[in-house]
Amino acid sequence: MIKQTPFKVFIVLLTCLASGAAVSQTRIEIPFPDIGEYKTVTADLHMHTVFSDGKVWPTVRVKEAWRNGLDIISITDHLEYLPYKDDVLPKFNRPYEIARSEADKMGLMLIHGAEITRDEPHGHFNAIFLSDCLPLDTPNQKDAVKAAFDQGAFLWWNHPEWKRKDGKAWCEIQQEYLDLGWMHGLEVINGNSYYVNAHQWALDHNLTLMANTDVHDPIDEVYDYASGEHRTMTLIFAKEPTQEAVKEALLQRRTVAFGMNMLIGREEWLRPLIEKSIVVENPDIRLAGKTPAYVALRNGCAASFDLKLEEHTGGITATENLSVPAGKTVAMRVQGDGNTPQGAAPVELTYAVTNALLAPGTPLKIKFALNASFSQ
Ligand SMILES: [Zn+2]
Ligand SMILES: [Zn+2]
Incomplete structure (x- = not known):
């Protein structure tokens, strides 16, 4: 048996207290x-x-x-x-x-x-x-x-x-x-x-x-x-x-x-970084008359994105300004733009990512391709 002096006991006690107090x-x-x-x-x-x-x-x-x-x-x-x-x-x-x-x-x-x-x-x-x-x-x-x-x-x-x-x-x-x-x-x-x-x-x-x-x-x-x-x-x-x-x-x-x-x-790196980060969860949408549909955009990365609608083709339009926070999914509202065709058609929405810059004042633009089926 080892006899401990009071000083040694004190040191051991201090060590225990110190390790017990540490926050992970x-x-x-x-x-x-x-x-x-x-x-x-x-x-x-x-x-x-x-x-x-x-x-x-x-x-x-x-x-x-x-x-x-x-x-x-x-x-x-x-x-x-x-x-x-x-x-x-x-x-x-x-x-x-x-x-x-x-x-x-x-x-x-x-x-x-x-x-x-x-x-x-x-x-x-x-x-x-x-x-x-x-x-x-x-x-x-x-x-x-x-x-x-x-x-x-x-x-x-x-x-x-x-x-x-x-x-x-x-x-x-x-x-x-x-x-x-x-x-x-x-x-x-x-x-x-x-x-x-x-x-x-x-x-x-x-x-x-x-x-x-x-x-x-x-x-x-x-x-x-x-x-x-x-x-x-x-x-x-x-x-x-x-x-x-x-x-x-x-x-x-x-x-x-x-x-x-x-x-x-540079576009070579910024484009794939953002295009891989924002995923369209449900690209197949049904649009009946003027009733809007919702497309879920899931942002899997650590950056939030501010999107501004620049162009829409194929007979639909969508939310003008959209904030897609880091790690969250947002619902983009989509509806007919008045020139809506009948039946199934590919449609495309082009957004500027206003907080992703290729050059001063030049945001990256990304496209969301959807498959729409239109009915009255
Ligand atoms: Zn310095
Ligand atoms: Zn410094």
Whole structure:
């Protein structure tokens, strides 16, 4: 028998109390369909901790991301802006090193990153897939970006219109990085800001569309998860869930930006993503005289859609404005438009998805094909 001292008993008691008090972690799901051979994964690749000007420890970012349903994160602390450096030593690789074992335990992919933080017109660039942040800590801004590029980093311009909103933020330095192949992407959504000119620049210059939180505070202070809000994120279409495959997908621009109740992407990815998400449950309808019928639209994904009727053919019309919330089914009212034929006929409704953008001000349009049988 082992004799325990009162101190040891006290320690055991404390441990029991601590483990008994823990609240189990709950992860929400963020369902999106896979596209072709690619798996759809969710990523937030821009966030801060106390190692720069964030308010939380690196492991907290991992747990937040897991609870929020993310698959991939990168902690990208500033290399140059370190307001807590008297309390937290400026060790640029430590956020990644500290968070890595927690991420492994939670099954979350953690990508090594940093934010190169220089004054305008250069602005801030994120570099991920780094092996060592230290060579990026150099006085010359161009040397810092080159050091990241030389490590094989994926690089993008953060919040391009944060300081300058007149459409002229794209300057010589961005053009130079583009020409050198040192800039791969642009943030079109940063937190709760959408950058309309940056969206166009990304299309004009064939850059990857990115959306990230750039969160500094605890995530629950920024996004209202209790009411179903999601944090801003990038959907990535990767061949497999590995860092190499995610990097390949980013370099090949296989992304959709998701945030602020918007999806922003190239048609190649946005169309199948939405067409696979909204399913017409009952495409065969019977229309008798002026009596309407209802078509059930089931939205199986994590994004809500705002639909606006653009065109109707085949003798029917339908609900003009329709909101299809995430994970819900809505009834679309359909009725004859006055030019109704008799008997069976294929009919088509074209809706603009007003919160799914192919370009600034250009929503994706989708069609619902129905089989109608008309009678008096
Ligand atoms: Zn920044
Ligand atoms: Zn940042």
